[in-house]
Amino acid sequence: MAARAGGALSAADVREAAAALSLPAEAFGNDPAVEMLWAMKAHQHAEVYENLISAVDPKYLKLTKADDQIYTEFRKNFKDLKIDVLDPEDLKSEPAKEKWRPFCLQFDGVVEDFNYGTLLRLDCSKGYTEENTVFATRIQFFAIEIARNREGNNSVVYNRAKEASSSQEVSSG
DSSP, X not given: OOOOGGGOOOHHHHXXXXXXXXXXXXXXXXXXXXXXXXXXXXXXXXXXHHHHHHHSOGGGOOOSTTHHHHHHHHHHHOTTOOOSBOXXXXXXXXXXXXXXXXXXXXXXXXXXXXXXXXXXXXXXXXXXXXTTEEEEEHHHHHHHHHHHHHTTTTHHHHHHHHHHHHHHHHHHO
């Protein structure tokens, strides 16, 4: 599987990657090719999400069929978690993992691929950069991003994109 210009994958590459990623983890060991596929998939997901919250007012976004349940359970379990700028320790420390584990497991069978790895922005006012990104489970991503959307934290990304678009229209018009 070879990435094309700009890192784009062909439809066949995507099918091949999806088939490989659907196998149990034990089938791979520490295969660097699989790790690269996971990284590419996580990066692609991050790009799509950033484009989405730049194009659509995040307060109107629905990320899953279970958004209401995810948000309710998240805020019940993490009522004081500061989500605009996350502290990685709130996700990765041993005490945090002990709190996150039961939260995440309740979405097994509710949210597809709930425990897949994905990228999460630490500071929601900034984009996906190496310094501003942490690896999290998909359900952690959904919980935090649904909360950010509903609580208005992601509006800064949308408003910045809207302002940039407006200033481009003015300068080209």
